Amino acid sequence: MSLNFSQATVLVAGDVMLDRYWFGDTARISPEAPVPVVHVAKVRTTAGGAANVAVNIANLGARTSLISAIGRDAAGEDLTEILETARVNCHFLRADDFQTIIKLRLLARGQQVVRADFEKRPEREMLLPLSDLFTKQSAGHAVIVFSDYGKGGLTHLVSMMEHARRQNKVVLVDPKGSDYSAYRGATLLTPNRDEFAQVTGSWSNEEELERKAFSLCEHLELKALLVTRSEEGMSLFVEGRHVRIHAEAREVYDVSGAGDTVIGTLAVALASGYTLEDAAFLANRAAGVVVGKVGTAPILLEELERAIA
Template identity: 60%
Template sequence: MKLPSFDKARVLVVGDVMLDRYWFGDVTRISPEAPVPVLKVSKVEERPGGAANVARNITSLGAHCTLLSVVGVDEAGDCLQRLLTEQGGVEAMLHRDDSISTIVKLRAIARHQQLLRIDFETPPSHEVLNAKLADFHAKLPFADVVILSDYGKGGLAHIAEMIKAARSAGKPVLVDPKGDDYARYQGATLLTPNRSEFRDVAGSWKNEDELTAKAQKLRAELKLEALLVTRSEEGMSLFREQDVLHEPTHAREVFDVSGAGDTVIATLAVMLASGAGMADAVRIANRAAGVVVGKLGTAVVSREEILEDMGS
């Protein structure tokens, strides 16, 4: 297939943003204070995470992205705003909530191995979430596709209303779900749970037929057009009323799977916003995921990397 042009695609992303901080260094000794390794930090990196990583993947592909989210009135929030503007060209509308701290995930890494992750987070206030909802209604007419990126951090309290408004406006809604209650995602166009997330909701399965039955039952219950289950080394499976499409993993070295789901939903949205059909969107998203798992940490994929992968 020929890759469509992405430069006119416009995607609206709403969800939980976070700042991913990486402390890189070496471990050469154990602490005398406790039986733990001592990491001597030699480099610090900061990257947009969560829904901000989804947004960055969209602009990396060459499409346009508006991001709506909530951060604290703090240094991490300032850093996130700056990174999105400088690195990605994302139109980042980050509401500031002085009652919370910006979500930060701090990872300590030695020789490409993660030693420890420390999370800082508090849910946003209702007043700020209401202001974000008003922005959503204002920005909706200018979007081709909507992504709701749920990391379970409280930023999508109005998700049912957002889905209803977007679908009423004729906009496809793609949801990256969290938790075990999917009722709030009812009426979305597409849900993209990973294998373990789907198992938490639908229960385990013994074979492909059982998986298909469970997926189609959930898809029908939630009134979805499609359900995409990303299955790690088993590829990804798209369940629609009329068919099931399975895309196998493209064999390559897996370096880091963190953020791969962000790349998948971003690529799906850009493909659909560019006029591609659902099946082609899934095939290209699968290739994009195969590229990004070869990178360390939350990372992005470019259109050129996908073209290169298609030619290999």
């Protein structure tokens, strides 16, 4: 089946990061400490966080712009180069006193041994220009995605949300934390199972899950809620209905970045005129592809076409 998303326009704002992967083998324990010695044979660098959302969108053939903050450092340059190669229009606030976020993962024999995070939370005042950037860029995009990783990049989200609602934009949010009040009025939230439970509490059956989901939709004035449930697939709550979508993955290797693929695919589909339900089914297929890959790896258009064929 052929898909054409070339007319879709999506603006992404949120926390960007650089994902580095060191791959190698291990055959002995260090004499210095009881840890494995890994001989690194391959290094891979990819876009992470909101940057990965934007790459997913661009890979599907849509036009996308990205707003975020990065440091004036080597990691920021590497991330910008990756994004420009992927045809993402970058609108970055570059700051001398800010460190581009890096997540470094060391893998041996296909298993993650350790992850090291390099990050420094930005000052609130430093990020004020992002609101102006958002106001300038939002007019030319049909759908807005806020990718919140809790790193501070969406410090001024409330004012951005207000502006997006005044423009009657479709607003998708990948949320973080236990307080969702800043996301009030969004079109769709996409928490995973654990994130949703953190906000609403656990549930013992589907009826209780539905009550919690519809209550949250009403409280936050959401049009819909999509809860990704890992091996249980997805649950879309829209217009008083609970739509169950079964998991598609044949083999789950790595769930890193799957949420980015879900919200990116949703955004492209909605910007192309899909209904929320059809967009969710498409996003589920896309997620089923990327969890079969190693590390943060975005969807490709031809992979999605094969998945729905």
